[in-house]
Amino acid sequence: MQSIxxxxxxxxVHKMMVMATVQTEDENGEIKEITQSFKTYRRERRKLRDFLVKHQVELVVMxxxxxYWKCIHETLIKAGLKVWVVNARHVKNVPGRKTDVQDxxxxxxxxxxxxxxxSFVPPPDIEQLRLLFRRRQKLVGQIAGEKTRLHKVLDDAGIRLGGVxxxxxxxxxxxMIQGLIDGLPPQELVKFARGKLKSKTKRNYSAPTR
Incomplete structure (x- = not known):
């Protein structure tokens, strides 16, 4: 394969360890290769950074x-290195080898x-915004689930409040639900109606009876 x-x-990159391989092509076209392992602690990440800067790496691929890649990526980007985060599926589609060093x-x-x-890696401010958005989506989903559960509990008890x-x-x-919990009879729950619901209850109670 021709070098670019x-x-x-x-x-x-793994949870506790990073295996780094630097390949350098000399003037004769020969490839020199150096492989070294680093821990993922902050001090070791700085050692990895210095290792790559020392060898004047043009591109770092992970x-x-x-x-696990995020803290490594942040450390290397701050050092001014060009870092590509690639899709693991894309890499595996190219026939390769499986051990850590060979990977x-x-x-x-x-x-x-x-x-x-x-792959697209958003800048830090956009990443924080995405995290907040995902958190909000999760909370909205949880609230919707609790509303559905409350509907089912009331319907199971024969209380069709959701239809009113x-x-x-x-x-x-x-x-009204709090009134039910406190043991109030249904007739007394009408006083808790507000707005349009209150006007509906007035019309119902003012309707002529036979």
């Missing part, structure tokens, strides 16, 4: 393995030959 870059590094070697080879595409009020989590409905 003269010096490329491949990182095989797989997007879980969330880092294979990433370095693919990166040096220009056979990989980087438009929002079972509105102020009127919540006061």
């Amino acid at each position: 870059l003269k010096c490329c590094a491949g990182l095989d 797989e997007s393995t879980g969330v 880092s070697q294979w990433l370095a080879t693919l990166g040096r030959c220009g056979l990989l595409r980087p 009020v438009s929002d079972i989590h509105g102020k009127s409905a919540q006061d």
Whole structure:
């Protein structure tokens, strides 16, 4: 395979360890390879950074393995290194080898030959916004689930409050539910009606009886 870059590094990232391989092509076209392992603690990440800077790496390639790559990526980006996070599925579609050392070697080879595409990594502010949005989505889903559960509990007890009020989590409905919990009879729950619901109850109670 023809080289695009003269010096490329491949990182095989795990929870507690990073295997780094630097491949350098000399003037004669020969490939020199150095492989070294590092822990994922902060001090070891700085050692990895210095190791890559020392060898004047043009491109660092790593797989997007879980969330373990994020702290490594941040450390290397702050050092001014060019870092690509690639899709693991894309890498595995290219025939390669499976051990930790060989995985880092294979990433370095693919990166040096220009056979990989980087994944989108949002800047820190956008990443924080995405985390907040996902958290909000999760909370909204939980609230919707609790509303559905409350509907089922009331229906199972023979209380069709959901057919009377438009929002079972509105102020009127919540006061009525609290009244039921306090043991108030249904006739007394009408006083908790507000707004349009209150006008409906007035019309119902003012209707002529036979």
